[in-house]
Amino acid sequence: MSWTIHDIGDLHGRVALVTGANTGIGRATAEALAAHGTTVVLACRDLAKAERTAAAIRMSGAARQHRDKTKPDPVWRGRDARTTLNEREDLASATRRGRDARASLSHGQYLATTTRRGRDARTRLNEGEATTMGEVVPLHIDLASLRSVRAAAERFRDRFDRLDLLINNAGVMVPPYTITEDGFELQIGVNHLGHFALTGLLLDRLIETEGSRVVTVSSVGHRRGVIDFADLHSRRRYEPLTAYNQSKLANLLFAFALDRRLRGTTTRSLAAHPGAARTELMRHSPWHFRFVVSRRTRWLFSWLIQDEDRAALPTLRAATDPGATDYFGPSGWREFTGTRAVPARPHPKSRDLEVQERLWAESERLTGVTFDAKRGAPR
Numbered sequence: 001m002s003w004t005i006h007d008i009g010d011l012h013g014r015v016a017l018v019t020g021a022n023t024g025i026g027r028a029t030a031e032a033l034a035a036h037g038t039t040v041v042l043a044c045r046d047l048a049k050a051e052r053t054a055a056a057i058r059m060s061g062a063a064r065q066h067r068d069k070t071k072p073d074p075v076w077r078g079r080d081a082r083t084t085l086n087e088r089e090d091l092a093s094a095t096r097r098g099r100d101a102r103a104s105l106s107h108g109q110y111l112a113t114t115t116r117r118g119r120d121a122r123t124r125l126n127e128g129e130a131t132t133m134g135e136v137v138p139l140h141i142d143l144a145s146l147r148s149v150r151a152a153a154e155r156f157r158d159r160f161d162r163l164d165l166l167i168n169n170a171g172v173m174v175p176p177y178t179i180t181e182d183g184f185e186l187q188i189g190v191n192h193l194g195h196f197a198l199t200g201l202l203l204d205r206l207i208e209t210e211g212s213r214v215v216t217v218s219s220v221g222h223r224r225g226v227i228d229f230a231d232l233h234s235r236r237r238y239e240p241l242t243a244y245n246q247s248k249l250a251n252l253l254f255a256f257a258l259d260r261r262l263r264g265t266t267t268r269s270l271a272a273h274p275g276a277a278r279t280e281l282m283r284h285s286p287w288h289f290r291f292v293v294s295r296r297t298r299w300l301f302s303w304l305i306q307d308e309d310r311a312a313l314p315t316l317r318a319a320t321d322p323g324a325t326d327y328f329g330p331s332g333w334r335e336f337t338g339t340r341a342v343p344a345r346p347h348p349k350s351r352d353l354e355v356q357e358r359l360w361a362e363s364e365r366l367t368g369v370t371f372d373a374k375r376g377a378p379r
């Protein structure tokens with residue numbers, strides 16, 4: 001079944017927690033969910049950055065709703081759409097928690113330019129039209145610290161009595177060799193073990209929430225991943241990309257193993273990957289990688305790398321499509337880019353039950369978090 005971002009229905013009343021939401025794909029995901037009415041918790045390690053992102057999302061989310069309502073044709077139908085927003089005079093005021101949010105765009109500051117059926121269509125919005133978006137709430141979490149993950153889960157539980165969407169998105173790629181305060185190599189620690197612990201600590205909230213979902217963000221790199229149980233933390237030899245690929249395979253093994261454990265509840269665990277996206281993930285990569293993902297070389301590499309809004313589509317589909325299968329990625333060449341989010345091909349090793357269970361047991365041992373999926377209502 002084909003799915004577009006316009007199939008995301010009204011999400012008012014839902015609560016989502018997105019890790020690593022201050023930038024990149026996490027931010028784009030949070031913004032889209034908030035624009036559809038979800039209360040979105042931005043779980044980030046730099047609270048000041050998260051506060052700034054929350055303020056920006058409140059503004060741009062309202063503006064985006066405005067644009068989507070008036071855009072004549074969606075970008076995802078394989079046509080090119082370009083939108084420019086003059087933010088200088090963009091005024092948005094919102095009252096949240098079920099109250100009205102109003103985006104007031106005056107004097108034609110807002111100009112959406114869309115190429116449609118070979119023609120240019122231009123829409124100019126004048127005085128504002130009422131629109132609603134969800135609350136955006138920053139929350140501190142450092143996924144490299146189990147202490148911080150526990151504290152974040154506690155703070156979330158104190159404030160929210162439901163969790164509809166847990167988006168395990170935050171990630172770090174090819175950093176210099178680092179051991180976390182818990183003794184984990186940074187990539188397996190943040191990308192997998194931190195999310196494993198967070199999910200376990202919030203599982204009862206998820207199970208109590210009818211139809212909730214966990215979406216874990218993996219990568220095409222999982223195909224080259226191997227779980228090295230003898231040296232999970234690369235103590236003998238650290239090869240940064242090998243450790244990254246291991247962590248991304250761990251994401252998929254976890255997502256599928258969790259879904260199996262959740263049978264008998266209304267909660268599901270799914271996975272997604274963004275293809276190749278122009279984000280800050282490559283900050284530790286060699287210069288030629290950074291050259292390829294740079295916004296300045298966008299015109300040269302758009303066939304290979306996509307912007308974060310498009311890269312967030314697979315996550316959004318996994319989170320919101322009622323008929324979702326268990327793994328989504330971009331529709332294009334080698335799943336690198338794509339105008340649509342479609343079922344993706346996980347490597348068969350991610351379905352290996354023995355490896356899934358071994359990793360699960362090791363993750364419980366290392367984090368001290370055990371899962372009790374038996375408490376939910378029947379699915």
Ligand SMILES: NC(=O)c1ccc[n+]([C@@H]2O[C@H](COP(=O)([O-])OP(=O)(O)OC[C@H]3O[C@@H](n4cnc5c(N)ncnc54)[C@H](OP(=O)(O)O)[C@@H]3O)[C@@H](O)[C@H]2O)c1
Binds near residue numbers: 141171
């Ligand atoms: N970009 C791609 O081409 C690509 C391809 C395949 C998969 N992915 C996956 O997509 C996900 C999002 O990555 P992205 O491309 O959007 O990269 P990004 O722009 O670098 O965003 C990563 C986010 O994770 C956060 N983060 C890193 N370490 C953290 C920690 N210890 N605790 C809490 N948050 C932490 C970062 O926070 P700070 O800003 O504070 O550092 C940032 O918000 C990752 O799981 C990545 O593996 C990306």
